[in-house]
Amino acid sequence: MDEKSTIAALAALAQPTRLQTFRLLVAHEPDGVPAGELARLIGVPQNTMSAHLSTLSQAGLVTGERQSRSILYRADLDRFRAVALYLLKDCCGGNASLCQPLIDDLACCSARAAPGLSQ
Structure with missing residues (x-):
């Protein structure tokens, strides 16, 4: 990940x-959501x-896969992870x-998202 790609991702989310839409796609991982359904759910x-x-x-940040007559969209979580890591690479000047x-908040979020894990 480089500065230009990070800026493009942040601009897209701004x-x-x-x-x-991105948050909705993340919530529907790994199944994805058809484009028409996304429009309906967001109300546009x-x-x-x-x-x-x-x-x-x-x-x-998203990928689309044609399925019959519609396109199924998914969040590209690897790409989003790369953006977040780029932003945090030198977190707090190395002062852990x-x-x-921040690490605790992210770990808590991961535990809630993973099935079968307790909080």
């Missing part, structure tokens, strides 16, 4: 509909959703105690 016209999905795709609250 719009309410795209951020909502399909052509508007198409434009937003294009922006997210160009930033590498300053980063620990």
